[in-house]
Amino acid sequence: xxxxxxxxxxxSFVLAxxxxxxxxxxREHWQQEDPTMNESSQQTATAxxxxxxxxxxxxxxxxxxxxxxxxxxxxxxxxxxxDGYRAMLEGNFRDIPDLYFNADLVVxxxxxxxxxxxFDCTPIGQFMGVPVNGRRVVFYEHAFYTLRAGxxxxxxxxxxxxxxxxxxxx
Amino acid sequence: xxxxxxxxxxxSFVLAxxxxxxxxxxREHWQQEDPTMNESSQQTATAxxxxxxxxxxxxxxxxxxxxxxxxxxxxxxxxxxxDGYRAMLEGNFRDIPDLYFNADLVVxxxxxxxxxxxFDCTPIGQFMGVPVNGRRVVFYEHAFYTLRAGxxxxxxxxxxxxxxxxxxxx
Numbered sequence: 351x352x353x354x355x356x357x358x359x360x361x362s363f364v365l366a367x368x369x370x371x372x373x374x375x376x377r378e379h380w381q382q383e384d385p386t387m388n389e390s391s392q393q394t395a396t397a398x399x400x401x402x403x404x405x406x407x408x409x410x411x412x413x414x415x416x417x418x419x420x421x422x423x424x425x426x427x428x429x430x431x432x433d434g435y436r437a438m439l440e441g442n443f444r445d446i447p448d449l450y451f452n453a454d455l456v457v458x459x460x461x462x463x464x465x466x467x468x469f470d471c472t473p474i475g476q477f478m479g480v481p482v483n484g485r486r487v488v489f490y491e492h493a494f495y496t497l498r499a500g501x502x503x504x505x506x507x508x509x510x511x512x513x514x515x516x517x518x519x520x
Numbered sequence: 521x522x523x524x525x526x527x528x529x530x531x532s533f534v535l536a537x538x539x540x541x542x543x544x545x546x547r548e549h550w551q552q553e554d555p556t557m558n559e560s561s562q563q564t565a566t567a568x569x570x571x572x573x574x575x576x577x578x579x580x581x582x583x584x585x586x587x588x589x590x591x592x593x594x595x596x597x598x599x600x601x602x603d604g605y606r607a608m609l610e611g612n613f614r615d616i617p618d619l620y621f622n623a624d625l626v627v628x629x630x631x632x633x634x635x636x637x638x639f640d641c642t643p644i645g646q647f648m649g650v651p652v653n654g655r656r657v658v659f660y661e662h663a664f665y666t667l668r669a670g671x672x673x674x675x676x677x678x679x680x681x682x683x684x685x686x687x688x689x690x
Binding site: 393455457458459462463464466478479490491492493494506507508509510511512 | 563625627628629632633634636648649660661662663664676677678679680681682
């Protein structure tokens with residue numbers, strides 16, 4: 351979800367992080383770890399990094415987030431930085447305790463990833479302004495990621511709010 | 521827009537095409553036309569085909585649509601076929617006379633295109649259930665296209681309805 355929830359309808363977004371430890375940043379660390387990496391497979395490396403980023407989110411392994419997200423990451427036009435990005439994600443997991451990221455379709459080139467993310471979850475209260483209140487919703491997010499030095503530097507994301515609304519209709 | 525407007529909120533969608541001429545289908549025609557095409561640049565060919573598809577939409581060159589869209593194309597889970605797809609697009613242009621497709625960011629691999637489309641337009645009436653009524657709206661669509669034999673066989677698309685709603689708030 352990469353925090354679009356907050357951006358797109360969860361109202362007040364709290365950027366301040368009070369309990370965050372300094373994030374470890376291992377530049378290019380992902381390349382060293384990836385057995386498929388070679389000079390001619392940057393596209394594969396990009397997709398592989400993205401898969402490990404998604405796994406990081408699903409493990410809520412916030413101390414590893416800086417391995418995937420640039421220190422000055424921008425999300426839907428807002429300069430969050432990695433701490434703000436982490437705060438956004440932590441907020442998402444508070445609002446949707448069973449949040450899980452499923453990348454259904456990933457298209458990658460050397461410096462971009464586009465991902466269709468499927469969510470099947472039960473937001474506690476409002477979701478994008480829709481009073482979900484603990485009911486189950488299945489919806490998609492379509493996100494574009496621009497990479498710089500192997501890390502996510504910009505995220506542009508749209509969530510299918512219309513689908514959530516349709517699910518909540520009596 | 522590839523007709524998501526109809527899917528996502530324009531209410532009744534009319535699949536029937538009464539005045540459509542039979543569409544010409546030139547299989548692999550795009551490959552012959554593309555000077556950048558060679559065996560090793562399928563990714564480039566895919567992106568190039570997509571650029572010509574978008575140009576086709578903006579010219580409203582419906583007789584050429586079958587060069588880019590498969591005869592059994594599926595859009596957001598609905599089997600429209602090329603005639604239904606054309607009808608959807610024609611409906612979009614009726615509802616939004618100044619509709620214009622700007623592909624801001626395109627990520628392509630051998631068989632997929634992901635596109636962030638920017639729209640700056642004035643829908644006549646409701647748009648995705650939002651009473652726009654001739655006001656200007658700027659919003660994005662994030663679309664994933666799966667290609668088969670060089671043509672668009674499936675479209676999965678999300679429009680940023682929340683952004684349209686935000687623009688219409690007093």
